[in-house]
């Protein structure tokens with residue numbers, strides 16, 4: 001075979017670098033006599049970004065694929081269970097709230113329960129009518145019991161985790177168990193080959209590292225795809241205004257505090273605050289638009305949130321860390337023999353925690369479609385780019401939905417967010433359609449859709465969007481009305497069962513630390 005792909009060089013030791021290394025090594029090294037050589041180079045001077053503490057349920061599969069024990073992961077990364085997001089004050093700015101849980105509505109695959117919920121909308125909120133998960137989260141319950149095997153769940157779940165500990169945990173696993181070579185050094189130059197590919201990297205120590213495929217996981221620096229290849233950045237700032245975050249870590253007032261099992265997202269005058277509960281601390285941050293508020297005001301709003309959530313003393317003494325970003329992505333993610341994964345490829349605000357799942361998707365596609373030689377690499381690159389540009393587009397639409405549906409009038413920020421020019425055309429069209437029917441599978445035709453119809457339903461109906469199902473057809477729909485009635489009853493039964501059987505998030509975490517889960 002000409003130009004075989006033998007060595008992959010990853011630059012960057014943040015979550016993107018180590019997740020990519022782990023997923024590639026699990027497939028292309030583990031159990032093989034002659035495996036792929038995987039080298040990860042990490043700067044001793046530039047720390048990983050250290051935020052990114054909410055994952056999707058996909059992380060369970062990623063950890064399992066890498067051969068990680070869930071018990072060890074929970075113990076060593078201070079992880080807790082996440083079952084979705086609770087959005088507060090997004091709709092009216094008063095005390096409204098709704099859940100976007102990870103579990104889809106009951107029998108979502110073959111039955112349109114959402115339309116049968118429309119006449120009941122004043123009696124029960126959408127999430128509570130169709131899944132037990134919102135109610136379980138309201139009581140800070142865990143998604144499983146201590147007797148449930150590793151990675152299995154009674155309810156669907158992902159994790160909240162300590163980002164710093166997570167990348168160190170992955171590093172240990174990749175190096176000790178999966179045979180990834182780790183070099184701690186600064187990349188000081190990128191050396192091109194005659195054909196325009198990257199041939200090697202020069203390190204500060206004087207060493208040169210050659211490779212066949214280079215993965216840029218250098219975060220916002222985008223050293224390979226951005227600086228070396230100058231692949232342009234496509235801004236999404238016209239739709240998504242937020243460009244700054246103020247982040248703090250808040251100590252717990254008592255070791256027995258309940259641990260919320262959703263990310264709390266509370267809308268503010270010029271953005272929103274995330275609140276992520278770990279067993280020993282909370283991670284809190286105010287994501288906002290610098291064009292709509294000053295740094296001083298943003299900090300005051302963050303402090304007042306902390307004070308209102310029981311951290312009054314801390315809010316006076318804390319010094320938040322400021323992180324600037326620009327919503328958008330590279331015009332392509334794979335160019336020649338270089339792929340950007342993680343922040344180097346793009347970033348939008350963490351409203352639905354979509355960054356880590358994009359890393360997992362990229363690493364999985366790389367792993368599955370890894371070209372065995374250079375000659376077919378451009379074909380794989382074209383497909384990779386097509387897929388990830390579609391993902392960026394769909395993330396922008398879904399995030400924007402949260403802003404478009406808001407009826408808040410208390411600041412320019414919310415009014416500007418509903419301005420016609422700021423709404424992506426596809427989203428605008430979909431909203432027109434959904435006034436007359438609920439979002440369903442056919443609206444999202446790809447199997448790897450990040451935000452399927454269920455997610456749209458939770459946000460639309462959580463924020464009181466009205467779908468007007470023609471009343472004559474509704475009356476003639478006797479058979480499916482009966483089925484819907486049974487499903488609503490079934491959900492009530494499952495909810496009671498979940499509330500009785502599930503321990504609190506705190507209890508389960510304590511037990512995992514003490515006893516561990518059963519291994520499957």
Ligand SMILES: Cc1cc2nc3c(=O)[nH]c(=O)nc-3n(C[C@H](O)[C@H](O)[C@H](O)COP(=O)(O)OP(=O)(O)OC[C@H]3O[C@@H](n4cnc5c(N)ncnc54)[C@H](O)[C@@H]3O)c2cc1C
Nearest residue numbers: 012013014016043048049052054187218219342343355356
């Ligand atoms: C405010 C905020 C909140 C977020 N919240 C979430 C969330 O809840 N959920 C979620 O999924 N995502 C979230 N994210 C995104 C998430 O943090 C990132 O996607 C994730 O941490 C991956 O980062 P990274 O590895 O791409 O970059 P980084 O963590 O920045 O790592 C970059 C690496 O490159 C190395 N490097 C840089 N230059 C060189 C060089 N010259 N030589 C060698 N090495 C070099 C550095 O040493 C470092 O190891 C959030 C992001 C922000 C900004």
